[in-house]
Amino acid sequence: MSSxxxxxxxxxxxxxxxxxxxxxxARAPVSRREFIKxxxxxxxxxxxxxxxxxxxxxxxxxxxxxxxxxxxxxxxxQIRPDGTVxxxxxxxxxxxxxxxxxxxxxxxELDADWSNVRVEQAPISMALYGPQFAGGSMSVPMNFDxxxxxxxxxxxxxxxxxxxxxxxxxxxxxxxxxxxxxxxSGRRLGYGELAEAAAQLPVPDTASIPxxxxxxxxxxxxxxxxxxxxKVVTGQPMFGIDQRVPGMLYATYTKAPAIGARAVRAxxxxxxxxxxxxxxxxxxxxxxxxxxxxxxxxxxxxxxxVADSTWSALKxxxxxxxxxxxxxxxxxxxxxxxxxAKRLAAEAPQQTLGETGDVxxxxxxxxxxxxxxxxxxxxxxxxxEPQNCTVWCKDDGTVEIWAPTQTPQNAVTAVASLLGVxxxxxxxxxxxxxxxxxxxxxNDSVVEAAAIxxxxxxxxxVQWTREDDFAFDYYRPGGFHSFKAAIADGxxxxxxDHFITFTRGGSEPATSANLSPQEFPANRVPNSRIxxxxxxxxxxxxxxxxxxxxxxxxxxxxxxxxCAVAAGRxxxxxLLEVMAMEPPAAPAPRGLGGPGGFRMAGLxxxxxxxxxxxxxxKAGWGRSLPAGRGLGLAFHFSHNGHxxxxxxxxxxxxxRVTVHKVWVAGDIGPIINMSGAENQAQGxxxxxxxxxxxxxxxxxxxxxxxxxxxxxxxLRISQxxxxxxxxIQSDNPPTGVGEPAxPPAAPAxxxxxxxxxxxxxxxxxxxxxxxxxx
Amino acid sequence: xxxxxxxxxxxxxxxxxxxxxxxxxxxxLGLVGTKYGCGIGQCSACTVHVNxxxxxxxxxxxxxxxxxxxxxxxxxxxxxxxxxxxQQAWIDEDVAQCxxxxxxxxxxxxxxxxxxxxxTDADIDEAMSRHLCRCGTYNRIRKAIHVAAGQIEKTGSxx
Numbered sequence: 001m002s003s004x005x006x007x008x009x010x011x012x013x014x015x016x017x018x019x020x021x022x023x024x025x026a027r028a029p030v031s032r033r034e035f036i037k038x039x040x041x042x043x044x045x046x047x048x049x050x051x052x053x054x055x056x057x058x059x060x061x062x063x064x065x066x067x068x069x070x071x072x073x074x075x076x077x078q079i080r081p082d083g084t085v086x087x088x089x090x091x092x093x094x095x096x097x098x099x100x101x102x103x104x105x106x107x108x109e110l111d112a113d114w115s116n117v118r119v120e121q122a123p124i125s126m127a128l129y130g131p132q133f134a135g136g137s138m139s140v141p142m143n144f145d146x147x148x149x150x151x152x153x154x155x156x157x158x159x160x161x162x163x164x165x166x167x168x169x170x171x172x173x174x175x176x177x178x179x180x181x182x183x184x185s186g187r188r189l190g191y192g193e194l195a196e197a198a199a200q201l202p203v204p205d206t207a208s209i210p211x212x213x214x215x216x217x218x219x220x221x222x223x224x225x226x227x228x229x230x231k232v233v234t235g236q237p238m239f240g241i242d243q244r245v246p247g248m249l250y251a252t253y254t255k256a257p258a259i260g261a262r263a264v265r266a267x268x269x270x271x272x273x274x275x276x277x278x279x280x281x282x283x284x285x286x287x288x289x290x291x292x293x294x295x296x297x298x299x300x301x302x303x304x305x306v307a308d309s310t311w312s313a314l315k316x317x318x319x320x321x322x323x324x325x326x327x328x329x330x331x332x333x334x335x336x337x338x339x340x341a342k343r344l345a346a347e348a349p350q351q352t353l354g355e356t357g358d359v360x361x362x363x364x365x366x367x368x369x370x371x372x373x374x375x376x377x378x379x380x381x382x383x384x385e386p387q388n389c390t391v392w393c394k395d396d397g398t399v400e401i402w403a404p405t406q407t408p409q410n411a412v413t414a415v416a417s418l419l420g421v422x423x424x425x426x427x428x429x430x431x432x433x434x435x436x437x438x439x440x441x442x443n444d445s446v447v448e449a450a451a452i453x454x455x456x457x458x459x460x461x462v463q464w465t466r467e468d469d470f471a472f473d474y475y476r477p478g479g480f481h482s483f484k485a486a487i488a489d490g491x492x493x494x495x496x497d498h499f500i501t502f503t504r505g506g507s508e509p510a511t512s513a514n515l516s517p518q519e520f521p522a523n524r525v526p527n528s529r530i531x532x533x534x535x536x537x538x539x540x541x542x543x544x545x546x547x548x549x550x551x552x553x554x555x556x557x558x559x560x561x562x563c564a565v566a567a568g569r570x571x572x573x574x575l576l577e578v579m580a581m582e583p584p585a586a587p588a589p590r591g592l593g594g595p596g597g598f599r600m601a602g603l604x605x606x607x608x609x610x611x612x613x614x615x616x617x618k619a620g621w622g623r624s625l626p627a628g629r630g631l632g633l634a635f636h637f638s639h640n641g642h643x644x645x646x647x648x649x650x651x652x653x654x655x656r657v658t659v660h661k662v663w664v665a666g667d668i669g670p671i672i673n674m675s676g677a678e679n680q681a682q683g684x685x686x687x688x689x690x691x692x693x694x695x696x697x698x699x700x701x702x703x704x705x706x707x708x709x710x711x712x713x714x715l716r717i718s719q720x721x722x723x724x725x726x727x728i729q730s731d732n733p734p735t736g737v738g739e740p741a742x743p744p745a746a747p748a749x750x751x752x753x754x755x756x757x758x759x760x761x762x763x764x765x766x767x768x769x770x771x772x773x774x
Numbered sequence: 775x776x777x778x779x780x781x782x783x784x785x786x787x788x789x790x791x792x793x794x795x796x797x798x799x800x801x802x803l804g805l806v807g808t809k810y811g812c813g814i815g816q817c818s819a820c821t822v823h824v825n826x827x828x829x830x831x832x833x834x835x836x837x838x839x840x841x842x843x844x845x846x847x848x849x850x851x852x853x854x855x856x857x858x859x860x861q862q863a864w865i866d867e868d869v870a871q872c873x874x875x876x877x878x879x880x881x882x883x884x885x886x887x888x889x890x891x892x893x894t895d896a897d898i899d900e901a902m903s904r905h906l907c908r909c910g911t912y913n914r915i916r917k918a919i920h921v922a923a924g925q926i927e928k929t930g931s932x933x
Contacts, residue, residue, distance in 0.1 A: 095870075223868070226870060228870075229864065232873035233861040233864045233865055234851060235805070311793045311797040312790075384809075384811050432872070435872045679868065679911065682910065683909045714908060715912075717912040722913060
């Protein structure tokens with residue numbers, strides 16, 4: 001079956017490059033790809049690579065010529081004669097758990113003994129691994145099928161080698177935890193014993209290899225502890241910031257307080273005279289670094305200080321004085337944007353994004369009209385590991401990068417472009433990121449490190465301070481929704497959203513500041529109108545965990561609750577009713593991928609209804625609660641995950657909020673690692689509450705006003721609710737869980753606040769409406 | 775000056791005595807398990823023990839701990855490599871997501887259990903609220919502390 005994937009069908013809130021990668025990956029189903037044996041393993045054994053078409057063969061031949069000395073780990077599977085199974089994790093791990101989950105998929109079909117598996121981070125190679133990035137919750141859906149086949153083919157070759165050795169038919173053999181077993185005779189051969197013989201066999205045709213039935217899974221769906229946990233708990237080097245290279249220097253890079261201002265001059269002579277300082281210099285603005293683009297080689301104008309230690313550099317930075325030219329700098333202010341949004345909401349919208357049915361007629365015949373103006377702020381990613389990168393531009397023109405990036409391939413492209421060298425001369429080592437949340441999709445710190453290393457001719461680690469990290473983010477954009485809905489006979493009959501957002505040039509919303517005309521419930525309600533107005537801004541914006549969805553779900557799901565209340569209906573019943581609506585002239589669903597390929601199938605109202613019912617059931621929906629205590633619920637579909645959440649919240653007389661418990665019901669298909677998936681869902685809820693409760697970055701005259709955690713109060717353990725997670729393991733293809741559990745958390749909690757107090761939250765963070773947390 | 779870390783004495787030569795302990799550990803001694811998160815004592819990713827008490831190493835000039843016993847995340851397992859029950863519980867409960875804050879969290883949890891072998895949830899809140907976990911692993915941190923406390927009670931000692 002051919003599959004025609006339009007990148008626009010993939011999550012409309014994802015950056016273009018991710019949608020294209022997903023579409024390209026689905027366009028080339030696995031049956032048309034080839035697995036290859038990869039030459040170059042010292043000591044023999046089976047090494048399997050996987051890649052697309054002819055590019056692979058060329059690469060393999062190239063490697064074959066110098067394959068004997070050192071092993072180039074360019075495969076998913078490697079089985080050594082001593083029985084060790086090494087599995088390569090292709091994508092960066094920034095806490096979403098794919099370094100554990102992806103190899104589990106291979107191990108399942110390989111029938112490896114997980115306790116004997118060693119996981120290594122893969123090198124960067126588009127030819128061998130296809131797209132490598134951590135974003136869009138796409139690691140599992142984009143790789144599930146390929147990784148299963150990688151494991152299954154290796155297993156088939158081991159079985160074939162065993163059949164030959166034992167002189168029996170392959171059909172008489174089975175596999176179990178690292179052994180090929182001949183049940184009739186009781187003979188068992190370890191994978192290690194077979195590795196060398198298996199490596200001599202031709203790779204069978206992918207299509208001829210059967211995959212397991214889900215009911216036969218032994219590893220997938222189990223609780224598996226993270227493969228790097230021993231390193232985590234013993235403090236071994238693993239993060240970007242931990243990287244040390246012989247002869248390495250330490251740098252800070254100081255940019256302007258006003259975003260986009262340029263450094264004119266600085267007291268460089270004084271700075272260079274300070275203890276430990278090796279050099280200090282200005283870097284010119286390059287490209288358009290305030291535009292989010294993972295492959296950008298742009299640099300914000302600033303001043304580099306290079307020293308013999310982090311502390312020497314940080315201490316010198318305190319004495320740095322810079323004259324900034326603010327001609328082209330941002331003058332944006334948040335309070336100004338709020339005033340502008342209110343003004344625009346009262347005017348005719350600038351653009352119509354989508355319209356179905358007859359909205360005006362529905363309003364004319366409505367028994368009730370509901371209106372609400374919703375506001376959410378800019379927020380920062382605030383990865384706990386501040387941005388950093390180590391780069392060594394060597395004398396021979398090659399470049400080595402050690403980066404905790406979510407987009408390693410884009411980082412290579414950016415650095416090659418900056419330095420004017422071929423990408424083959426740039427080697428990137430993927431290091432663990434201390435949090436990603438979308439911040440590390442951008443490679444600005446990587447480009448800075450490359451520019452500084454090139455200038456000084458030595459390996460250098462560029463270390464951002466926490467203050468740098470807050471001041472130079474690609475922020476989750478704030479936004480405003482002016483809603484209007486019609487209710488007739490207790491039903492929602494029309495839905496109108498005048499979305500007010502930010503734009504750079506005036507024609508399109510800024511990155512991650514868009515709204516899909518198909519956004520729920522516009523894709524269900526018979527009459528809907530989605531219109532938009534935009535405010536010009538020079539503030540950098542970008543994807544933040546569950547881009548778009550993370551804020552839109554708050555506005556939409558709270559306003560839907562307003563509608564349910566206005567209609568005098570139970571919220572769950574009302575939501576299920578909206579889910580069951582059949583909009584006129586609904587566009588045919590454009591599913592992605594053929595059999596085996598991954599699918600981006602869109603909202604499935606049956607799956608949605610099932611998670612809504614499950615969350616309500618687990619939370620004891622409808623039970624009576626004491627005064628000041630309430631239950632709230634919300635649903636959101638994003639990243640192909642259906643999630644409903646219910647929150648139990650109390651609010652005391654001084655508006656102190658306590659979230660006692662949150663119940664999560666999710667459907668992301670079969671679970672890969674139950675422990676990891678549950679952890680992601682719990683963390684997403686806590687992240688969602690944390691952000692809704694007290695987080696915002698405001699701007700005055702182009703300057704971020706919050707520069708450290710004292711002004712950006714992330715949730716702490718004493719404030720965190722218990723989060724109970726339930727998954728419906730449907731037979732749909734598995735999808736990712738790094739993001740989709742986050743969006744429903746804030747609206748569920750805000751709806752619970754309404755239930756507890758009668759106060760409708762329409763502005764985030766909650767502190768803006770006078771709420772506080774103990 | 776000299777510094778005692780994890781039972782070993784290190785000669786720091788003529789180091790700037792105002793250097794925060796955090797950067798001495800990371801850059802001078804290469805003990806990078808202790809993390810930089812905020813530099814202002816807000817996140818506690820930099821937590822180490824000084825004479826057994828959990829402290830934020832980004833706030834301590836190295837001269838202020840001269841002659842004291844500094845213990846870092848690299849120094850809490852037993853000599854033979856046996857993990858501290860808190861470390862083991864962190865693995866068994868699969869606490870970490872990104873893992874960046876966890877060394878600091880573990881240091882405070884170890885100190886808590888030394889003072890309060892059977893902590894209540896309120897004890898945990900009090901001891902652990904200095905720490906930020908951006909990934910939101912708080913449910914599991916709480917659980918792992920209770921599990922480690924149970925383990926220590928069963929075996930009669932820590933590590």
